[in-house]
Amino acid sequence: MELRHLQHFVAVAEDQHFTRAAERLMVSQSGLSASIRALERELQTPLFVRTTRRVTLTEAGRALLAEAERVLAQVRAAHEAVAAVQGVLRGTLALGTEQCIAGVDTARLLAGFRRRHPDVEIRLRQAGSGALAEEVAAGRLDLAFAVRSPGDAEQLTAVPLTAEPMVLLCHPGHRLAVAGAAVTPEDLGEEVFVDFHPDWGPRRITDAAFAAAGVRRTVALEVNDVHSLLDLVEQNLGVAVVPRHFRHKRAALAALPVKGTGEAVYRTVALLPPPSATSPAARALMTLLEAEPSSGGA
Known part of the structure; x- marks a missing residue:
């Protein structure tokens, strides 16, 4: 062969x-x-x-x-490793990220990477965290900034970026905003929800939290970008449970703490293959990330 x-x-x-x-x-x-x-x-x-x-x-x-992609990724990594030893980083950096991921400013990070390594071609893909984890495991991506889930492939290395609580966003005239108190899943059982597709990290966290609480919820408005979600909530068409940093993107919305959800914490990570399969470009990007940490979202 x-x-x-x-x-x-x-x-x-x-x-x-x-x-x-x-x-x-x-x-x-x-x-x-x-x-x-x-x-x-x-x-x-x-x-x-x-x-x-x-x-x-x-x-x-x-x-x-699946096996062919892994083999070709390993061959590419071998070529890039030899080039790195020779003092020149070449090849491709294939990066995946969710929208508005917390703990890293992706655009600024990639700009810094390009200045330092102009001979590396950068490829960026946005997708849900589940799909990104699968693509890193399959060798189609060198690394991904995502939300860690228990269902991700065990062989992946997860480098923590940040963690924050989930909050409820709603229209300022909503009955819950008027009350101004923390809410529980039980308080939200009759609400109409705006949320992301099931593969997105925030959706996976919220689904798991409500399932653990034994509360069914209705996701009537499903979107695949953050600003559409915020627009729908701002028009009082539904409420949304999202990572806390989303509240800063739309100051007019009310943000309420969510209690009684156990381990429902938004934890972002850099997902990488095992060290032996990590490309030199991915290692260089992680070195730059550690040297220039950022809590901003991309």
Whole structure:
């Protein structure tokens, strides 16, 4: 099994199309098809289901994809490690982050990294913490700034960034804001909630806290960005349980402490693969983060 076969296989899996993958790899389509056939012969199983419009992975292909991505990530890390020993940091830094993550100013951090390491290509992806953890574990990301969850892959290293309580945000005219007291999940059972998609860190924390309290809640308004959530709450269309630093993004909203949620604390971390698989670029970024700590959100 040759590395180029794995590279070709991953490209076709990502693009779901032989022509687009061949163009991206700058190889002929016939050569790419031959490479995939050689891999299928060696493994003695089809890896793709081919149609006139696209190709999809077979069950064997899905199993191979995770391993192929890990192998290619390790090969890339090996090349970058040799370059680092030679005194030049090269290659790619693939970073993932949730929106408005606390404990790190991502834009400022990446600007500082680029000034110090101009030969490294920076790639940034925003997603929910669950997806980011999976991508770090699979080798598609070098590291991610995320919210730690018990369901994340055990082999990941979690470097703490910050921790803060969750608060309830609501319209200043809402009955709870008028009362001005701390609230419990039981107080909120009849409320309509604005929240993020289930993969987001704050949503996962809130879902777990309400489940532990035995209180069902209705998430009627589901969004995938912070400002939409704040807009909906400001229009009194629902309430939201969010990390405390969100309150500073919309001063007009009332923020109330949330009690009776046990361990419902928003804890952000840098998620990295095991030390042996951590790329030199990821280590350099972490060194810069430790030297220039920031409590700001990105």
